[in-house]
Amino acid sequence: MLVKELMKQHPEYCNLETRVPDLLYIFKKYNFKEVVIVDSDHHPIGMVNKEAVSDKVLHDIPHPFDVKAKSLMSNIMATVKKETSAKECFEIMQRNHLNVIPVTSEQGECIGVVEKEDITDEMLQ
Secondary structure (H helix, E strand, O other): EEEEHHHHEEEOOOOOOOOOHHHHHHHHOOOOOEEEEEOOOEEEEEEEEEEHHHHHHHHOOOHHHEEEEEHEEEOOOEEEEEEEHHHHHHHHHHHHHOOOEEEEOOOOOOOEEHHHHHHHHHOOO
16 A cells, blocks of 8 residues: 555645644644644644643743744654555654655645554554
8 A cells, every 4th residue: 555545635734833723723724633733835844743832831831922943843754656555664763763754846845744543553464
């Protein structure tokens, strides 16, 4: 099985300037655990996870809704192409301690994501 068969195409992305209320909206509306942060060319540059928003922002900062994604994101450690095998994708995710990995085009643009649970569900079938 290939990544292109498992990936969520065209998920909601954010940029460095996306504020906490918008992140919270995306997490809730799409039931996401992590959101990909892209640059102006749509290349993935970081990830923001739900826990980072709720833990760091809502409890520790006086004006949490002014906080932007760039202060909450972790850098992208790895990406995969849509022709990558599910097994190789899983191994890359394991090595890099990722639950979500961006899928990129040949030009490096983010075209989707794969969640680890989607791969493990498929492997168990």
